[in-house]
Amino acid sequence: MEMKRRIGSQILASILVNAIYTMKNYPIMLVWTFLSPFSLLLVIFFVSNGTLLGVGIEGALVMSMVLSGISMQGDLSHLRNDMKLQDMVVSSPTSALIYIVGMAISELVYSAPALTVLGILAVLFIHTTIMGAVQIFLVMALMFAFSIALGFMLSTFSSDVIQSWAFSGIVSTFLSTIPPVYYPITYIPLPYRYIAYLSPTTYAAQIAQNAAGYVSVPAGTVVVDWIVLIGVSILILFIAAKKTRWRER
Amino acid sequence: MKGLVCRNISKRYPTGKVALKSMSLSVESKGIFALIGRNGAGKTTLVRILATQMMPTSGTASIDGIDIIREPGRLRQEIAIVPQEARAIPWLTPMETVYSYLLWRGFESGEAKKRARKALNDVGMGDQADKMNQYLSGGMKRKVLVATVIASEARIIFLDEPTTGLDPISRSDLWKMLAKLKKERFIFLTTHYLDEAEKLADSIAIVEEGKLVASGTIEELRGKVKYPYSIKLLDGNTKVPKVRGKVIKGLDGSIQILTGEDEAYSVSKELIKKGTKFALGPLTLDDIFYSLVRKKIEGDDDGDEEENW
Ligand SMILES: Nc1ncnc2c1ncn2[C@@H]1O[C@H](COP(=O)(O)OP(=O)(O)OP(=O)(O)O)[C@@H](O)[C@H]1O
Ligand SMILES: [Mg+2]
Numbered sequence: 001m002e003m004k005r006r007i008g009s010q011i012l013a014s015i016l017v018n019a020i021y022t023m024k025n026y027p028i029m030l031v032w033t034f035l036s037p038f039s040l041l042l043v044i045f046f047v048s049n050g051t052l053l054g055v056g057i058e059g060a061l062v063m064s065m066v067l068s069g070i071s072m073q074g075d076l077s078h079l080r081n082d083m084k085l086q087d088m089v090v091s092s093p094t095s096a097l098i099y100i101v102g103m104a105i106s107e108l109v110y111s112a113p114a115l116t117v118l119g120i121l122a123v124l125f126i127h128t129t130i131m132g133a134v135q136i137f138l139v140m141a142l143m144f145a146f147s148i149a150l151g152f153m154l155s156t157f158s159s160d161v162i163q164s165w166a167f168s169g170i171v172s173t174f175l176s177t178i179p180p181v182y183y184p185i186t187y188i189p190l191p192y193r194y195i196a197y198l199s200p201t202t203y204a205a206q207i208a209q210n211a212a213g214y215v216s217v218p219a220g221t222v223v224v225d226w227i228v229l230i231g232v233s234i235l236i237l238f239i240a241a242k243k244t245r246w247r248e249r
Numbered sequence: 250m251k252g253l254v255c256r257n258i259s260k261r262y263p264t265g266k267v268a269l270k271s272m273s274l275s276v277e278s279k280g281i282f283a284l285i286g287r288n289g290a291g292k293t294t295l296v297r298i299l300a301t302q303m304m305p306t307s308g309t310a311s312i313d314g315i316d317i318i319r320e321p322g323r324l325r326q327e328i329a330i331v332p333q334e335a336r337a338i339p340w341l342t343p344m345e346t347v348y349s350y351l352l353w354r355g356f357e358s359g360e361a362k363k364r365a366r367k368a369l370n371d372v373g374m375g376d377q378a379d380k381m382n383q384y385l386s387g388g389m390k391r392k393v394l395v396a397t398v399i400a401s402e403a404r405i406i407f408l409d410e411p412t413t414g415l416d417p418i419s420r421s422d423l424w425k426m427l428a429k430l431k432k433e434r435f436i437f438l439t440t441h442y443l444d445e446a447e448k449l450a451d452s453i454a455i456v457e458e459g460k461l462v463a464s465g466t467i468e469e470l471r472g473k474v475k476y477p478y479s480i481k482l483l484d485g486n487t488k489v490p491k492v493r494g495k496v497i498k499g500l501d502g503s504i505q506i507l508t509g510e511d512e513a514y515s516v517s518k519e520l521i522k523k524g525t526k527f528a529l530g531p532l533t534l535d536d537i538f539y540s541l542v543r544k545k546i547e548g549d550d551d552g553d554e555e556e557n558w
Contacts, residue, residue, distance in 0.1 A: 005354070009352040009361070010353055013349045014353075016345070021349075079338070083338055084335040088350065091330040093354055093355050247304060247321065248304065
């Protein structure tokens with residue numbers, strides 16, 4: 001008795017468990033996920049007397065993509081290690097790819113309220129061309145894929161939620177504290193700027209800031225930025241596909 | 250080939266611990282199969298390997314001809330599991346828990362809702378179905394998890410200690426459910442309740458330190474012990490008749506004589522003549538487990554034992 005299995009259902013399951021039911025049953029999560037991208041934006045806004053508002057909004061958009069992967073790492077690690085949910089899913093018709101796609105969408109659903117508000121602010125305060133907007137969107141999409149792949153892979157390595165906090169801390173320092181996302185990279189004095197270039201987020205920010213006209217970088221540099229960003233993303237996706245422990249060794 | 254077949258499965262964890270040592274096993278893939286063994290014997294390790302969650306270090310296995318190493322995708326269409334340490338997600342209701350599990354199995358939403366509702370009724374959680382899991386008792390949470398696999402269509406079901414933490418009535422309710430379920434499905438369960446294995450299972454395997462000690466029906470296991478009969482003397486002051494067998498003194502002061510069939514017959518005649526109260530019967534799985542697994546019972550706190558030639 002072959003049964004027709006619906007991929008749509010399998011994806012919906014992850015979205016329900018990791019986003020919809022959480023928000024429905026713990027409304028406080030909504031407040032938190034809504035506030036998180038705005039905290040740094042406010043600081044930047046006040047400190048710069050409003051001059052960096054546009055850059056800050058752009059930064060918050062890019063950062064919310066990076067945070068998706070980081071919070072997915074924590075969520076998946078919790079569901080896997082503390083609930084043994086992933087064991088139940090591994091021993092079911094849902095494949096690793098479908099599970100991760102569902103979970104990735106669930107992170108977007110989670111940040112949907114904040115993204116909506118940021119989107120409105122972006123339309124109001126960032127003045128850019130269609131091409132610029134497309135570039136910003138592509139950078140966001142790439143950062144999302146990158147951080148989701150990284151988050152999923154790391155979640156399969158942590159054997160306990162405490163360990164996963166350590167992963168989160170390290171990844172978030174690397175991807176969100178060091179890189180100049182909320183302000184132009186020229187604000188960082190030179191020797192330290194090289195440290196920032198170690199993080200892919202820096203390249204993403206540079207592309208986005210250039211696309212909206214907040215910084216002006218030579219066309220060649222933008223091409224290099226894209227190459228680095230796409231290269232690193234492909235590398236991480238490749239490593240994640242190879243190393244992720246869906247079935248333990 | 251039909252059935253569950255393990256061929257020389259070994260598992261060495263990254264820590265160096267060898268949890269399974271060249272385990273070979275062959276059982277029919279129908280009814281209920283119970284795997285019993287002490288803490289750390291390797292039960293969960295074997296279950297996780299068979300349920301395609303973990304690779305063995307060497308060896309292989311197949312279930313109804315589906316190879317667990319080469320065809321995990323195919324096998325995953327057929328199996329469902331409640332892991333030993335699985336927890337019902339606190340921020341979900343029982344209904345949401347079972348429903349979302351069925352979605353992961355690929356059910357259409359309406360069908361998933363119907364099945365979820367029915368399975369929760371079946372495990373006696375119908376009136377709690379829409380409370381959050383975090384407000385349920387430990388045993389109720391366990392039932393919610395069992396409901397997920399009951400609601401599923403999986404033909405092969407792994408239950409790693411499903412009745413731990415259930416009260417006696419809930420446990421026997423679950424037994425009834427499993428007895429019904431096994432008509433269409435193959436249930437692989439592990440348990441520490443030997444009466445449960447004895448009552449429910451069509452076949453049983455005993456593991457100890459990663460090795461198979463024995464497997465078969467309860468009758469077959471009984472055939473593997475030296476003394477398959479038990480005579481229990483309730484009065485500890487009774488003079489124990491001379492007989493080939495083993496004498497075990499229980500904590501409650503009772504005396505148990507393990508012996509062969511002919512000896513059991515003659516001793517009981519003698520006891521009847523003397524008017525001594527006793528209970529005679531074939532060995533329970535408990536007794537079999539003890540005599541197969543525990544090599545050194547003497548000096549242990551469960552009773553004193555001496556060979557009594
Ligand atoms: N992830 C792991 N890493 C290292 N060693 C492990 C791991 N899991 C289990 N072990 C070891 O493997 C052995 C078998 O463990 P397993 O969990 O299979 O036992 P079990 O028979 O299920 O026991 P219990 O009845 O307590 O559930 C034990 O010695 C245990 O310490
Ligand atoms: Mg176990």
